[in-house]
Amino acid sequence: MNFLVVNPWIYDSAAYDFWLKPLGLLYNAEILKLLGHNVIFLDLLNRYDIDLVKFKIPKSKKYGTGKFYNEIVDKPPILKKVPRAFKRYGIPLKIVRNKLEAIKSDHKIDAILVGVTLTYWYYGGLKTIELLREYFPSVPIFLGGIYSSIYPKHAQETFSKYGVDVFSGTGIKPLEQVLQKLGLSTDALDNFNWFEEIDLSYDFYDSDLSYVVLISSIGCTFNCSYCITPNMWKFQSRTIPAILNNISYILKKRPNIQDIVFFDDAFLLRKDIYDLLKELSKFKVRYHLPNGIHARRVTPEIASLLKKANFKTIKLGYESHDFNVQKETGFKVTNADLARAVANLKKQGFTKDEISAYILLNLPEQSKTDVIEAIDFCYELEISINLNEFTPIPGTQEYLKLVAEGYIEKDTDPLILNNTYLPYLFDFGLSIEEIKEIKQYAQLKYQH
Ligand code: B12
Ligand code: SF4
Structure with missing residues (x-):
């Protein structure tokens, strides 16, 4: 199957690439690859994304950390009283649209995985999924990660409107549930010690790191x-x-x-x-x-x-x-x-x-x-x-x-x-x- 795995934008008033890499999604993507699936990995927070660097060359500070590209966006009503600018951090919308267009024309995507880490970053996940739905209106989307594990009720209520299946919990279970939902066998994962056996390859990044x-x-x-x-x-x-x-x-x-x-x-x-x-x-x-x-x-x-x-x-x-x-x-x-x-x-x-x-x-x-x-x-x-x-x-x-x-x-x-x-x-x-x-x-x- 063709899986699209997406690390969403961050919507916040401050965010910095303090060595941020979406480890949870990377692990899941490696497991999918191991099971023989094709994975297209889209990290909207990659400061060195090959299309982003053509538009703006990132400056790295100490040991590879640095500022994310960001744009001011409208605040959600609940934050109207807070006197701080609200921004979208990560690859600009126009570039992401071009990428999704290209992915859609080159592949038949069967399922999409999105992961949200901090609970208060769910809004970035929501905005990313809104955009994904424009390009893939009927492809199953699965949400997992720290936010939906810590606050499953909120995640369920917020994301089900978009036809998203929400999974909580850590380890290999959430991915097993995703595969079962897609009617795929999970036999190969029985007794599989993912934490020990999976090597993070970083092959999903075609940019410099x-x-x-x-x-x-x-x-x-x-x-x-x-x-x-x-x-x-x-x-x-x-x-x-x-x-x-x-x-x-x-x-x-x-x-x-x-x-x-x-x-x-x-x-x-x-x-x-x-x-x-x-x-x-x-x-x-x-x-x-x-x-x-x-x-x-x-x-x-x-x-x-x-x-x-x-x-x-x-x-x-x-x-x-x-x-x-x-x-x-x-x-x-x-x-x-x-x-x-x-x-x-x-x-x-x-x-x-x-x-x-x-x-x-x-x-x-x-x-x-x-x-x-x-x-x-x-x-x-x-x-x-x-x-x-x-x-x-x-x-x-x-x-x-x-x-x-x-x-x-x-x-x-x-x-x-x-x-x-x-x-x-x-x-x-x-x-x-x-x-x-x-x-x-x-x-x-x-x-x-
Ligand atoms: C590394 C880390 C950091 C790093 C980088 C964080 C980052 N944004 O990537 C640094 C040091 C910068 C950091 C900073 C902070 N952190 Co921190 N951090 C962590 C830590 C220790 C590990 C995260 C991680 O990579 N885990 C490993 C991966 C493999 O696990 P995972 O993401 O959960 O993925 C698994 C599953 O969830 C699932 N999964 C993941 N995605 C998906 C998707 C699908 C579809 C499916 C099916 C499954 C799935 O599969 C994976 C394998 O099981 C966590 C604690 C923890 N153990 O998770 C805290 C944690 C995330 N941090 C936390 C906090 C509070 C912070 C700070 C706010 C602290 C502060 N007060 O300043 C700052 C925020 C900075 C920022 N803006 O990012 C809290 C989260 C709070 C919240 N509200 O959500 C946590 C949970 C720790 C805690 N204190 O309880 N942090
Ligand atoms: S429980 Fe452990 S990881 Fe969490 S703050 Fe305390 S010492 Fe650190």
Whole structure:
């Protein structure tokens, strides 16, 4: 069969290509290919798309990250009160239309798969599907991914109008259900360990790529109050030989790749992390960890192995300076853990630019003082910071608490739960002024 697999645009007020690659869709596309199907992959967020670069040459910043092409679009009514521009990020509409026209005339598409990641990005999925329906009015469209797994009710209600079948859940099940719906056999997937066996090839990209994204483990053994990961995945890690094979396979095909990014939730939690890090040092690439790693696990030996393997981006999950907040939200870190991890990393020569800490901003139980103290603490440790604005994710403890306390409605439209819009629309947490003051404080402090 001919499958069209589409990574939709993002509609938001801010978005940046911080090594964004649609891993979930890539896995599903690889499995379809393995089953003998033909896959046409359309990533509307590919900054190096061959048609886009003819129109506008993208500028890449550090290690292949960079700005998406974007255009201001009309705001949906629910965001009218928010004084922020609303934009469509990704390949311009005209180019996408040309692509769909070409796909339609060259192939008989039998089914379309679309994946939405963040819950508040569903609107981009909707707009993409509206367009797909113009070209493929009667082709079955299937929606899956993090949004429909976290918020199935909303996804069902929103997308069924477009004749879209919505699937939730992680692993191979959603794809099996898609295949069954199409009347195809799933026997080949019985006892198939997709996480171990599928090599991400990046063959679906005919454009240049300066980085690739992989996962060596997925899920996490902690249970933080603001995080949905433990509800979605049981912690599992891919074996070291499989990870190394996957890297060799990619580098053989794309020797220009210089940056490998791990999207793991909890990169350091696997038991054989020491062995993995030793093996990773064999490849002449730079590695990056954009998700917060566990400070408690950054022992002197781990720090030394991270350095030897050539890790260039280390983000530590810190979130709050207040011991009570740390304890109540999941106890993944204390101030002493962070200080120890930083000392170990610094001893190996990691710089202030290479090490940063994620600090949560606007968590309901957090005070302005807590955020300021967290910034000061990181400044004193001489590391960089990333202020992460809190977003209540359906299903998490924080979300359920806000619903129980009456701050948000149970079936809230996820668009307004976007961390950029929250302070304009809800009464909990810090005010817009306080958030601005904190950001200015951090900026001024870090200018020196
Ligand atoms: C990597 C990652 C990042 C990266 C890149 C994110 C990206 N946009 O690609 C970085 C570090 C930049 C990041 C940032 C943020 N992230 Co993040 N991130 C993740 C993480 C750890 C992994 C995502 C991933 O690639 N998973 C691996 C793939 C294989 O899984 P998958 O996509 O679910 O796909 C599977 C299935 O869903 C299914 N599937 C997927 N698509 C389809 C389609 C069809 C048709 C079918 C049938 C099946 C199917 O098949 C796959 C295999 O099973 C997730 C947690 C998680 N474990 O998912 C959080 C997560 C997505 N992030 C989250 C958050 C909150 C954020 C931030 C907002 C944090 C902040 N406060 O600033 C920012 C937002 C930044 C941004 N604008 O992107 C939340 C989502 C919240 C939400 N409302 O939706 C998550 C769930 C973690 C959490 N805290 O609970 N993140
Ligand atoms: S440690 Fe990180 S990934 Fe694990 S539950 Fe907490 S926030 Fe989520």
